[in-house]
Amino acid sequence: MTRLHSWAGVLLGGVLLAIFWTGSLSLFDREIDRWMQPATRLPAPPAALSLDRLLHGQAASLIATAPAWTLSLPTARTPTLQLDYQDPVQGPVRRHLDPRTGALLPDEGSWAGTRFLFPFHFSLHLRWRDLGYWLVGAAGMGMLMLLASGVVAHRKLIAEFFTFRPRKRLQRSLLDLHNLTGVLVLPFHFLISLSGLAIFCLIYFPGVAQSLYPEDRAQLPAEALGAYARPASGVVAPLGSLDAMLRQAAQRWEQDGHPGAAYQLRVGHPGDRAAFVEIRRSFDREVSMNVDRLIFDGVTGALLQQHRTPPVVGVQRFLTGLHFVQFEHWTLRWLYFAGGLGGCLLIGSGLLFWAGARRARHARQGRSGARLVEALTVAACVGLVIATLAFFVANRLLPVDIAAPPRRATLEVQAFFGAWLLSLAHAAWRPARAWGEQLQLAAGLALLAVLLNGLTTGDHLLRSLSSGQTAIAGMDLMLLALAGLCLLAARRLQRAAQPTHKERALG
Amino acid sequence: MNASRQAKTGDHPRARLLLRLCAALGGGYICTVALTATAARFATLLGMPRSEAVYLGSLLALPLYLALLLWSFCEPRLRRLYALLLGGTGAGLLLQALLNVARAGGG
Numbered sequence: 001m002t003r004l005h006s007w008a009g010v011l012l013g014g015v016l017l018a019i020f021w022t023g024s025l026s027l028f029d030r031e032i033d034r035w036m037q038p039a040t041r042l043p044a045p046p047a048a049l050s051l052d053r054l055l056h057g058q059a060a061s062l063i064a065t066a067p068a069w070t071l072s073l074p075t076a077r078t079p080t081l082q083l084d085y086q087d088p089v090q091g092p093v094r095r096h097l098d099p100r101t102g103a104l105l106p107d108e109g110s111w112a113g114t115r116f117l118f119p120f121h122f123s124l125h126l127r128w129r130d131l132g133y134w135l136v137g138a139a140g141m142g143m144l145m146l147l148a149s150g151v152v153a154h155r156k157l158i159a160e161f162f163t164f165r166p167r168k169r170l171q172r173s174l175l176d177l178h179n180l181t182g183v184l185v186l187p188f189h190f191l192i193s194l195s196g197l198a199i200f201c202l203i204y205f206p207g208v209a210q211s212l213y214p215e216d217r218a219q220l221p222a223e224a225l226g227a228y229a230r231p232a233s234g235v236v237a238p239l240g241s242l243d244a245m246l247r248q249a250a251q252r253w254e255q256d257g258h259p260g261a262a263y264q265l266r267v268g269h270p271g272d273r274a275a276f277v278e279i280r281r282s283f284d285r286e287v288s289m290n291v292d293r294l295i296f297d298g299v300t301g302a303l304l305q306q307h308r309t310p311p312v313v314g315v316q317r318f319l320t321g322l323h324f325v326q327f328e329h330w331t332l333r334w335l336y337f338a339g340g341l342g343g344c345l346l347i348g349s350g351l352l353f354w355a356g357a358r359r360a361r362h363a364r365q366g367r368s369g370a371r372l373v374e375a376l377t378v379a380a381c382v383g384l385v386i387a388t389l390a391f392f393v394a395n396r397l398l399p400v401d402i403a404a405p406p407r408r409a410t411l412e413v414q415a416f417f418g419a420w421l422l423s424l425a426h427a428a429w430r431p432a433r434a435w436g437e438q439l440q441l442a443a444g445l446a447l448l449a450v451l452l453n454g455l456t457t458g459d460h461l462l463r464s465l466s467s468g469q470t471a472i473a474g475m476d477l478m479l480l481a482l483a484g485l486c487l488l489a490a491r492r493l494q495r496a497a498q499p500t501h502k503e504r505a506l507g
Numbered sequence: 508m509n510a511s512r513q514a515k516t517g518d519h520p521r522a523r524l525l526l527r528l529c530a531a532l533g534g535g536y537i538c539t540v541a542l543t544a545t546a547a548r549f550a551t552l553l554g555m556p557r558s559e560a561v562y563l564g565s566l567l568a569l570p571l572y573l574a575l576l577l578w579s580f581c582e583p584r585l586r587r588l589y590a591l592l593l594g595g596t597g598a599g600l601l602l603q604a605l606l607n608v609a610r611a612g613g614g
């Protein structure tokens with residue numbers, strides 16, 4: 001069991017750390033969006049909206065020719081109206097509208113949290129044949145195996161719970177930290193890994209769906225999720241009142257015993273007589289990410305289909321909701337964040353402990369440690385943090401309107417991966433000093449990001465705290481905390497590098 | 508007698524590891540899919556809608572695969588490991604074939 005734990009940890013540690021790190025950040029992806037897209041820093045949205053009025057403004061020309069578009073209603077965390085549609089040249093486009101005036105907010109061209117960090121978490125941005133999904137799935141299953149084998153290997157659970165000796169030798173402290181974060185947060189780690197796998201269980205075990213839907217696989221989303229489609233008629237007809245449909249939807253759900261507001265509308269074939277509007281029910285008051293949907297005729301507003309979440313699908317959606325944390329509960333969100341960072345500490349300390357033990361073993365055997373392994377460990381831990389901070393700093397430094405390719409979003413992503421590669425190169429080039437120097441660089445980048453936010457947007461910490469912009473203030477405060485932690489860690493490692501009392505006395 | 512048997516099986520630790528990995532990762536997966544697909548088919552026989560059964564099977568596959576993976580790395584005898592995984596897969600496939608025949612014959 002211990003060997004399984006070491007091998008699985010070494011092979012999957014880097015990937016798992018990236019998943020836990022971006023996952024923890026994704027808990028606040030909307031807040032990161034506000035920080036990285038200053039044009040969307042609006043006050044809380046009005047309680048009542050008129051979609052018909054708002055969409056007749058500037059947005060009308062954008063969506064005039066799109067075959068389908070999605071409208072996401074504003075919330076406290078995302079105070080803008082979001083319009084998603086497919087552009088034949090640019091691909092998927094997202095634009096933000098002011099919910100009071102319907103004015104199109106300037107397109108800042110940044111993927112920010114919701115379109116870079118969050119998808120990185122579940123797909124690693126590896127699209128080729130869903131490779132990213134499978135890697136994350138393998139890592140998730142590996143995490144469950146690591147937890148099981150870790151518990152078996154460290155059976156003296158209660159003793160480990162109360163043991164953290166930070167002043168001892170680094171190896172001992174690392175192992176203590178590893179066991180502490182493992183035991184303390186064990187139920188969270190288990191639940192988050194299992195629920196994460198449950199989200200994509202149909203992708204991971206396609207054989208089950210294939211066995212029950214041998215010829216008509218496309219029927220499954222229709223039956224389980226209420227997916228609706230009908231072909232365009234070719235006859236032009238104006239779209240009916242969306243506000244009336246929303247009112248009808250709210251009434252329907254109230255009658256059903258599941259009162260709730262809509263959070264998203266999807267319009268198919270707008271401007272055609274066969275247009276239809278799908279309205280989805282919000283889940284900010286429940287854990288389960290329900291798939292309750294109402295389909296209305298786009299022209300007449302008549303109800304075409306009502307889908308209620310079936311029971312077993314509901315179980316899968318409950319597990320999904322446990323993982324996504326889309327419900328409105330700030331205490332839980334922060335607790336999840338602590339758990340996620342605990343997971344990062346767990347994996348990082350495990351990797352470091354393994355690297356240190358390997359280094360000691362090689363020193364005893366008289367072999368020189370492989371630089372690549374050491375460098376990879378540094379890159380996997382500190383390099384990941386540096387890459388994220390480079391992403392934030394690039395966002396503040398790059399000009400908004402870059403017309404020619406590569407566009408701003410691509411440049412920001414290149415900054416992320418470029419910084420990660422540079423971290424690996426630096427660690428390979430200067431192995432002895434890599435940790436300390438990179439931790440100090442991370443601290444510097446975090447401080448730079450806070451400074452740049454104040455300089456480029458004017459929402460420095462004092463202003464954001466006093467004007468109630470909690471998202472911006474929170475982001476700046478977290479960056480400052482990160483800088484502090486990196487400096488502390490750098491100091492601790494510097495102390496570990498110096499010979500101890502005992503060694504000095506003997507030597 | 509014991510010593511000679513140990514010499515035989517201890518001779519190729521790399522080959523044994525490779526066989527074990529294949530059994531654990533590949534064999535465990537195939538066995539899981541075979542058994543859960545069969546369970547899902549049985550659920551539909553008991554009246555559960557097809558879409559629900561697919562979700563039920565896919566969800567149950569997760570703890571089943573985990574259990575098979577853990578057991579694959581703990582079971583000391585490779586022969587028993589392969590026997591059980593192949594047996595499970597075979598049983599699942601056989602039951603599904605029987606269900607197909609029954610459906611074709613009855614429906």
